[in-house]
Amino acid sequence: MKDPGRLLVTDPPALGRYGDFGGSYVPETVVPALGELVEEAKSALADQSFLDELSSLLRDYAGRPTPCYFAARLSEHAGFPIWLKREDLLHTGAHKLNNALGQLLLARRMGKHRIVAETGAGQHGLATATACALLGLPCVVYMGSEDIRRQAVNVAKMRLLGATVEAVDSGSRTLKDATSEAIRDWVTNVRDTHYVIGSVVGPHPYPWLVRTLQSVIGVEARQQMLAQAGRLPAQVVACVGGGSNAIGIFSGFLDDPEVRLLGVEAGGRGAGPGENGASLNLGSPGVLHGASSFLLQDQDGQVLPTHSVSAGLDYPGVGPEHAWLNSTGRATYCVVDDRQALAAFHLLSRLEGIIPALESSHAIHQAIGSRPDDGGPVLVCLSGRGDKDLDTVLTEAAGD
Amino acid sequence: MTDPRSGSQARIRQALQGGGGSPQVVPYLMAGFPHLDDTVGMLLAAQGAGSALVELGLPYSDPLADGPVIQAAGQRSLMNGMTVARALGQIRTARAAGFTIPLVVMTYLNPLLRMGLGDFAGQAADSGVDGVLVTDLPLEEMGAIGEAAAHYGLAITTMVAPTTPDSRIRRAGELATGFVYCVSRTGVTGSSAATADEGPELLRRARMQTDLPLALGFGVRRRDQVLALTGLADAVAVGSFLIERAGEGSDPARAVAEAISQLRG
Numbered sequence: 001m002k003d004p005g006r007l008l009v010t011d012p013p014a015l016g017r018y019g020d021f022g023g024s025y026v027p028e029t030v031v032p033a034l035g036e037l038v039e040e041a042k043s044a045l046a047d048q049s050f051l052d053e054l055s056s057l058l059r060d061y062a063g064r065p066t067p068c069y070f071a072a073r074l075s076e077h078a079g080f081p082i083w084l085k086r087e088d089l090l091h092t093g094a095h096k097l098n099n100a101l102g103q104l105l106l107a108r109r110m111g112k113h114r115i116v117a118e119t120g121a122g123q124h125g126l127a128t129a130t131a132c133a134l135l136g137l138p139c140v141v142y143m144g145s146e147d148i149r150r151q152a153v154n155v156a157k158m159r160l161l162g163a164t165v166e167a168v169d170s171g172s173r174t175l176k177d178a179t180s181e182a183i184r185d186w187v188t189n190v191r192d193t194h195y196v197i198g199s200v201v202g203p204h205p206y207p208w209l210v211r212t213l214q215s216v217i218g219v220e221a222r223q224q225m226l227a228q229a230g231r232l233p234a235q236v237v238a239c240v241g242g243g244s245n246a247i248g249i250f251s252g253f254l255d256d257p258e259v260r261l262l263g264v265e266a267g268g269r270g271a272g273p274g275e276n277g278a279s280l281n282l283g284s285p286g287v288l289h290g291a292s293s294f295l296l297q298d299q300d301g302q303v304l305p306t307h308s309v310s311a312g313l314d315y316p317g318v319g320p321e322h323a324w325l326n327s328t329g330r331a332t333y334c335v336v337d338d339r340q341a342l343a344a345f346h347l348l349s350r351l352e353g354i355i356p357a358l359e360s361s362h363a364i365h366q367a368i369g370s371r372p373d374d375g376g377p378v379l380v381c382l383s384g385r386g387d388k389d390l391d392t393v394l395t396e397a398a399g400d
Numbered sequence: 401m402t403d404p405r406s407g408s409q410a411r412i413r414q415a416l417q418g419g420g421g422s423p424q425v426v427p428y429l430m431a432g433f434p435h436l437d438d439t440v441g442m443l444l445a446a447q448g449a450g451s452a453l454v455e456l457g458l459p460y461s462d463p464l465a466d467g468p469v470i471q472a473a474g475q476r477s478l479m480n481g482m483t484v485a486r487a488l489g490q491i492r493t494a495r496a497a498g499f500t501i502p503l504v505v506m507t508y509l510n511p512l513l514r515m516g517l518g519d520f521a522g523q524a525a526d527s528g529v530d531g532v533l534v535t536d537l538p539l540e541e542m543g544a545i546g547e548a549a550a551h552y553g554l555a556i557t558t559m560v561a562p563t564t565p566d567s568r569i570r571r572a573g574e575l576a577t578g579f580v581y582c583v584s585r586t587g588v589t590g591s592s593a594a595t596a597d598e599g600p601e602l603l604r605r606a607r608m609q610t611d612l613p614l615a616l617g618f619g620v621r622r623r624d625q626v627l628a629l630t631g632l633a634d635a636v637a638v639g640s641f642l643i644e645r646a647g648e649g650s651d652p653a654r655a656v657a658e659a660i661s662q663l664r665g
């Protein structure tokens with residue numbers, strides 16, 4: 001593999017706009033800090049020594065490049081070739097560490113002494129707690145009390161790593177409320193604290209910054225497909241919570257018009273209000289957590305509660321670049337429900353000996369049902385591993 | 401005839417700069433809290449207790465700039481069934497019942513976007529609203545609502561914080577047509593302990609950059625805090641303290657009036 005840990009560095013979009021989406025809608029207190037973050041991130045990403053330090057951490061500490069694996073038995077089951085980009089094999093068990101390591105190096109460069117983060121499934125909290133332990137910075141992770149209950153193992157891991165996990169009891173007690181609380185902490189402590197947001201959401205420059213740090217997935221996957229499959233994939237499939245693993249892998253193929261890009265949203269238990277996390281498919285334009293995008297809201301502009309069996313997709317918003325890719329048609333977005341995701345979880349475990357995260361299981365389900373016209377290979381972003389989900393899966397099985 | 405925009409602007413300026421001595425007290429109340437129909441009574445009580453202007457909060461599900469007290473009040477108000485349209489209806493009722501002091505609506509962008517910024521500005525002005533403050537709308541994005549507000553004669557209030565550099569404070573003064581809201585500390589509403597009070601320093605900086613009235617808010621709950629701002633702020637906004645009072649007793653209007661009287665000394 002050529003240059004493992006290489007990123008796709010682009011200029012930030014003007015005013016953080018992706019078409020009509022994006023921007024920066026936050027209280028004045030943090031506006032100056034966001035301006036500084038734009039400048040610092042631009043200068044860091046143009047600084048070879050910063051990029052070198054990040055890529056050596058990604059290689060020696062995190063385990064990049066992650067393999068691109070031909071899933072023979074799954075392919076046989078589907079009737080066409082399926083490749084898995086194995087972010088589940090990254091240190092801490094999901095793609096989230098790509099972002100956390102990059103943002104921690106950036107925080108250190110900016111002289112910030114304290115880190116806050118939000119988490120849903122606990123994977124981003126775990127990645128941030130890990131990177132904080134590595135760099136010796138104190139870390140506070142906000143997590144909804146509902147998620148603390150269903151992701152107990154990750155909570156224990158974060159605490160082992162020295163992070164403080166703050167339970168959030170407001171609203172739906174999931175990722176949305178944890179994100180609001182992390183932003184409130186940041187508004188209060190903005191002078192010495194960096195907010196490590198976990199997905200391609202939030203005010204400018206976060207969607208661009210997180211995308212850049214996750215682009216490593218797509219850069220590697222494109223090289224690996226050419227080298228191992230001898231061609232580009234016909235289709236790339238990824239689950240979309242906020243959309244960071246999806247943008248990460250899509251970014252490697254955006255300039256290849258023949259590659260179809262397919263994002264998978266959480267269908268939860270149905271299409272009704274509060275039953276899913278499918279912002280692009282079932283939501284409408286609005287502003288949440290600092291960005292204009294699609295969101296699940298009622299007729300008065302109040303944000304709706306959400307549901308997904310996977311905590312990482314249980315979010316009413318989506319990154320603004322996805323809203324834009326959806327509106328231009330460059331990527332398409334579909335919905336997979338709880339039951340289908342659980343079935344795919346079991347299927348991949350049995351056929352390949354890989355226990356996927358419930359988030360990634362949504363992408364697996366979609367991939368095996370989406371035969372490309374030319375029968376060509378489908379590449380799936382296996383964003384994480386399923387250890388964290390065993391309690392949920394066993395409970396769901398008992399409930400059936 | 402004066403154009404309606406300068407009408408609201410002049411009313412707000414007169415209300416806030418008319419005091420002479422210690423700063424005017426500006427209560428922040430949550431529409432539809434503690435009960436859906438408490439709004440009108442509380443507005444009249446706030447006026448009766450000598451408020452110069454009232455800020456009326458319209459609830460939003462995800463209020464990023466609010467601490468626990470105002471978050472909970474907004475949540476309760478939403479559960480009571482409050483909407484932007486209902487709140488405007490209540491303001492109209494209050495105006496008909498003799499509520500004459502200026503009223504500025506304080507909220508977040510998404511509920512207004514959903515209604516449409518133009519429709520909101522038109523209906524608000526028609527209901528007797530004088531101005532609007534959108535907490536999560538930064539100066540860079542003020543254009544869309546600024547145009548709608550100007551068209552219908554609503555004043556715009558902008559916010560500055562201790563982290564705002566002087567050049568941005570100047571810009572905030574240029575974009576505001578009502579008053580400039582100075583946030584006393586880095587933090588959310590109601591947080592009086594977490595971070596240092598940087599209000600006086602911010603007010604001194606703001607006074608150099610704009611002639612508009614300056615209101616200071618976040619963390620004020622006592623008369624001595626109001627008095628300490630004499631000569632620095634034209635007005636002091638009090639939110640969490642009043643919301644706590646309104647939520648406690650059986651007569652929220654009276655509780656609010658008493659608390660305002662106490663703050664006015």
Ligand SMILES: Cc1ncc(COP(=O)(O)O)c(C=O)c1O
Pocket residue numbers: 094095120121122123124198199200239240241242243244245246311312313357359360383384385
């Ligand atoms: C394994 C895994 N996949 C996907 C997601 C969803 O996030 P995103 O859409 O930003 O990739 C999460 C979030 O927690 C996750 O843990």
